[in-house]
Amino acid sequence: xxxxxxxxxxxxxxxxxxxxxxxxxxxxxxxxxxxxxxxxxxxxxxxxxxxxxxxxxxxxxxxxxxxxxxxxxxxxxxxxxxxxxxxxxxxxxxxxxxxxxxxxxxxxxxxxxxxxxxxxxxxxxxxxxxxxxxxxxxxxxxxxxxxxxxxxxxxx
Amino acid sequence: xxxxxxxxxxxxxxxxxxxxxxxxxxxxxxxxxxxxxxxxxxxxxxxxxxxxxxxxxxxxxxxxxxxxxxxxxxxxxxxxxxxxxxxxxxxxxxxxxxxxxxxxxxxxxxxxxxxxxxxxxxxxxxxxxxxxxxxxxxxxxxxxxxxxxxxxxxxxxxxxxxxxxxxxxxxxxxxxxxxxxxxxxxxxxxxxxxxxxxxxxxxxxxxxxxxxxxxxxxxxxxxxxxxxxxxxxxxxxxxxxxxxxxxxxxxxxxxxxxxxxxxxxxxxxxxxxxxxxxxxxxxxxxxxxxxxxxxxxxxxxxxxxxxxxxxxxxxxxxxxxxxxxxxxxxxxxxxxxxxxxxxxxxxxxxxxxxxxxxxxxxxxxxxxxxxxxxxxxxxxxxxxxxxxxxxxxxxxxxxxxxxxxxxxxxxxxxxxxxxxxxxxxxxxxxxxxxxxxxxxxxxxxxxxxxxxxxxxxxxxxxxxxxxxxxxxxxxxxxxxxxxxxxxxxxxxxxxxxxxxxxxxxxxxxxxxxxxxxxxxxxxxxxxxxxxxxxxxxxxxxxxx
Numbered sequence: 001x002x003x004x005x006x007x008x009x010x011x012x013x014x015x016x017x018x019x020x021x022x023x024x025x026x027x028x029x030x031x032x033x034x035x036x037x038x039x040x041x042x043x044x045x046x047x048x049x050x051x052x053x054x055x056x057x058x059x060x061x062x063x064x065x066x067x068x069x070x071x072x073x074x075x076x077x078x079x080x081x082x083x084x085x086x087x088x089x090x091x092x093x094x095x096x097x098x099x100x101x102x103x104x105x106x107x108x109x110x111x112x113x114x115x116x117x118x119x120x121x122x123x124x125x126x127x128x129x130x131x132x133x134x135x136x137x138x139x140x141x142x143x144x145x146x147x148x149x150x151x152x153x154x155x156x
Numbered sequence: 157x158x159x160x161x162x163x164x165x166x167x168x169x170x171x172x173x174x175x176x177x178x179x180x181x182x183x184x185x186x187x188x189x190x191x192x193x194x195x196x197x198x199x200x201x202x203x204x205x206x207x208x209x210x211x212x213x214x215x216x217x218x219x220x221x222x223x224x225x226x227x228x229x230x231x232x233x234x235x236x237x238x239x240x241x242x243x244x245x246x247x248x249x250x251x252x253x254x255x256x257x258x259x260x261x262x263x264x265x266x267x268x269x270x271x272x273x274x275x276x277x278x279x280x281x282x283x284x285x286x287x288x289x290x291x292x293x294x295x296x297x298x299x300x301x302x303x304x305x306x307x308x309x310x311x312x313x314x315x316x317x318x319x320x321x322x323x324x325x326x327x328x329x330x331x332x333x334x335x336x337x338x339x340x341x342x343x344x345x346x347x348x349x350x351x352x353x354x355x356x357x358x359x360x361x362x363x364x365x366x367x368x369x370x371x372x373x374x375x376x377x378x379x380x381x382x383x384x385x386x387x388x389x390x391x392x393x394x395x396x397x398x399x400x401x402x403x404x405x406x407x408x409x410x411x412x413x414x415x416x417x418x419x420x421x422x423x424x425x426x427x428x429x430x431x432x433x434x435x436x437x438x439x440x441x442x443x444x445x446x447x448x449x450x451x452x453x454x455x456x457x458x459x460x461x462x463x464x465x466x467x468x469x470x471x472x473x474x475x476x477x478x479x480x481x482x483x484x485x486x487x488x489x490x491x492x493x494x495x496x497x498x499x500x501x502x503x504x505x506x507x508x509x510x511x512x513x514x515x516x517x518x519x520x521x522x523x524x525x526x527x528x529x530x531x532x533x534x535x536x537x538x539x540x541x542x543x544x545x546x547x548x549x550x551x552x553x554x555x556x557x558x559x560x561x562x563x564x565x566x567x568x569x570x571x572x573x574x575x576x577x578x579x580x581x582x583x584x585x586x587x588x589x590x591x592x593x594x595x596x597x598x599x600x601x602x603x604x605x606x607x608x609x610x611x612x613x614x615x616x617x618x619x620x621x622x623x624x625x626x627x628x629x630x631x632x633x634x635x636x637x638x639x640x641x642x643x644x645x646x647x648x649x650x651x652x653x654x655x656x657x658x659x660x661x662x663x664x665x666x667x668x669x670x671x672x673x674x675x676x677x678x679x680x681x682x683x684x685x686x687x688x689x690x691x692x693x694x695x696x697x698x699x700x
Contacts, residue, residue, distance in 0.1 A: 013337055016286065021278060028279045058444075065441035071283040071303060074337045 182229025185256030210240020215562025246549025282310030307340030368395025524580030554583030
């Protein structure tokens with residue numbers, strides 16, 4: 001079976017070492033993590049962890065079952081129909097064309113967010129594949145540093 | 157009630173009706189040991205190694221079905237206990253293991269006897285806690301016992317820094333546990349159960365495949381009732397020995413070990429490929445993990461069987477399976493489990509059968525790991541669940557003797573026998589001292605072939621007889637070893653000597669070692685080479 005890309009959301013109790021339980025489960029059982037995003041859910045004692053992974057249907061089923069077995073895990077969603085976003089920030093030397101950079105970022109749901117004396121920072125927030133396209137396209141402006149977040153996702 | 161963290165540990169153990177704690181003191185756990193000194197509610201058994209403390213708690217838990225408790229100190233005390241945690245995790249044994257930790261202010265400073273204990277125990281426990289405030293202790297300990305014994309049972313580790321055991325806080329031990337994120341399923345899905353019974357009723361060659369969950373959920377009586385009523389034949393896994401009586405005509409034999417793991421299934425694509433599989437398991441992650449289940453049923457097997465019983469009574473016609481039972485009877489005639497007597501040396505299988513003939517139901521049987529373990533699983537006439545205590549998943553050499561001590565403490569009326577090998581026994585032989593001190597007269601039967609026999613067997617079959625590092629010709633005098641600790645030893649080379657030694661050992665009220673000289677090159681059969689399919693099973697092998 002082919003290794004499909006999957007997005008899994010895990011709702012966990014906000015407590016010490018809960019993240020290492022999740023990450024340890026992946027490494028211990030030989031599952032792969034492509035990206036990981038964690039933040040507390042406002043006004044609750046839970047956090048939401050969004051994990052992008054890859055595996056056969058059988059492996060994904062095992063991952064969700066094993067995650068569910070962890071005591072501080074409340075819910076595990078394996079998303080099928082979802083809205084998924086990532087963000088990226090790019091630091092670019094000031095000698096490039098601001099207008100072109102602004103236009104490119106704009107096409108990917110972003111803009112220039114900071115302008116310093118030597119560098120500027122542009123950010124985008126879009127679907128993961130489109131963020132990938134943006135990072136391809138921005139290469140012509142000789143980026144000095146790139147940072148890319150993990151995914152966040154919600155079921156439609 | 158305002159008391160110290162250490163007193164809370166004692167109060168919690170009393171509230172959980174703990175009658176025995178196996179442990180070993182040390183710097184970081186001293187506050188708790190001081191409170192153990194002052195109390196009279198439970199016994200503390202001082203093993204001579206932390207690993208043995210955890211194995212003894214496992215043996216106690218296996219024999220009683222209760223949560224076993226072990227207590228150890230930080231650093232090396234804890235790391236010595238990890239093998240026990242891992243063993244209990246693999247075999248789903250309910251334990252609470254309490255360890256001391258360096259004071260909070262020293263955590264992370266590489267202090268004396270400091271190790272990240274919860275970091276180490278995380279992948280080999282059902283759950284673990286580092287308690288950072290004494291006010292959390294009552295809740296944590298309550299949860300630890302609850303998590304250990306419910307759902308799929310397992311070990312829970314509680315790590316307590318030394319200053320937390322000294323801290324004073326309010327002790328309020330609630331009766332109920334409320335865990336929003338942990339609610340194990342116990343009843344089976346009614347629709348799935350209905351479909352499963354229909355599938356059995358329509359089947360021509362059904363087979364009950366009985367696993368260790370039956371023992372831990374206390375469902376053996378129901379299984380006996382179910383198999384008798386439906387006349388469906390059964391195989392037991394290694395972990396389920398004793399579910400059906402050894403002389404039950406419906407019991408075919410043992411099938412490998414441990415659920416659907418690699419040692420049962422062999423090559424997965426060839427395993428029962430024409431069968432429809434109904435898999436009942438309390439752990440959803442175990443269903444269809446390796447072998448696809450056509451009728452997955454998540455729930456406690458005892459509840460599921462209770463739900464199945466009335467439907468089975470209505471729908472399943474026991475007469476339907478008569479031809480199938482005949483076929484199986486023929487298999488058993490063609491390939492009976494057997495061994496041949498030859499030469500002067502005792503056969504290890506004979507020794508096990510003989511213990512069974514002489515003691516049968518009167519003995520609880522523990523083992524170490526290796527050939528003796530497989531022969532015991534094959535040849536001992538088990539007649540009840542919890543009679544059989546062995547390390548199935550992790551395969552821990554050195555498990556048997558301390559486990560047998562825990563069994564003896566749990567069930568003092570019966571004889572507690574540890575069937576072991578000349579390799580395994582040396583891995584926790586110091587427990588002779590514990591056995592003597594606490595008057596736990598375990599009988600250790602060493603099937604002595606001067607080899608690490610199981611590895612030697614594989615070297616013989618698959619490594620062209622290159623017996624690398626498995627020859628144990630150099631050995632201690634086990635009789636003298638037993639005597640040095642205050643026990644009794646016997647060296648046995650004939651059947652008559654064995655009978656006499658066993659009879660004497662049963663009557664002695666002190667720990668014993670019966671060192672039985674057995675045939676050096678005996679092999680465990682049948683066997684399936686690693687990765688092979690069950691059709692390639694090796695039924696016989698003649699040493700050339």
